[in-house]
Amino acid sequence: MTRRLDHTTRQSIAKKMREGVRPDVLAREYGVTVRTVYRCAQFMREIQIERGSRTETVVCRVSPADLALFDEKLQEAGVRNRSEALRNVIRNVGGMAAPDAELAEALLAMKGALNKVGNNVSQIARRMNDAKNRGQALPFSETDHTEIRHLAGMVLDFADEVALMADGRRSTLELKVSDELKNLAKRGV
Structure with a gap:
């Protein structure tokens, strides 16, 4: 029984x-x-x-510095409850978690330029190795050196552009999160 x-x-x-x-x-x-x-x-x-109870737990490891910054932003926005702030971010994630189409398109365009630079660097390395193996002087003229410097400049410019795009995306996300935190504060969370 x-x-x-x-x-x-x-x-x-x-x-x-x-x-x-x-x-x-x-x-x-x-x-x-x-x-x-x-x-x-x-x-x-x-x-x-x-009954609509909260049954799930979300776990995210962060550094002490990240958590301190988050708490600082909450305090600036007048939000008292960290859990409610995170629940609100989850509910209103909207486009914040979506991939940035503009950034992805720009990176795809830069991929072609970077491939060309990579091919040029490979050719330069091959010519230098051939000369070294034969015991000859480097087969580069002053014009070649100028082109190599230009190539190095392109690589550095590329890195700067990627950093600027990433910073722009981060700033956009910070603005969205700040707006959400302000909305929370207005509701008295």
């Missing part, structure tokens, strides 16, 4: 399981099967979900 558990007992089993008590220990303690313990936990979780 199976034992019928009341609601309070089911809640107790589910709570202890969330706290980390092993199902086999709970089964012995309550005189039920391990399967019943799992069913109780699932049943109570479904009730929580139906």
Whole structure:
């Protein structure tokens, strides 16, 4: 004969399981099967979900400096509750987590230029190695040296453009997050 558990007992089993008590220990303690313990936990979780309770946990590791900066931004915006601020960011993620199409397009265009630069560098290295292996002087004229310097300048310019695009994206995201935090503060979170 199976034992019928009341609601309070089911809640107790589910709570202890969330706290980390092993199902086999709970089964012995309550005189039920391990399967019943799992069913109780699932049943109570479904009730929580139906009621709109918060059943999921989001874990994110950050550096102490990042967390201090986040807390500082919350304080500046007048937000008192870190958890509610994160829930609001999740609810209103909108375009913040979406890939930046403009940045992706610009990087794709730069990929072709970078491939050309890479090919040129390979040719220069091959010519230098050939000359070295033959014991000859480097086969570059003053014009070649100028072109090499120009090539190096292109690579540095490319790196600067990528950094500027990334900084622009970061600034845009910071503005969106700041706006959301201000909205939270207005609601008195």
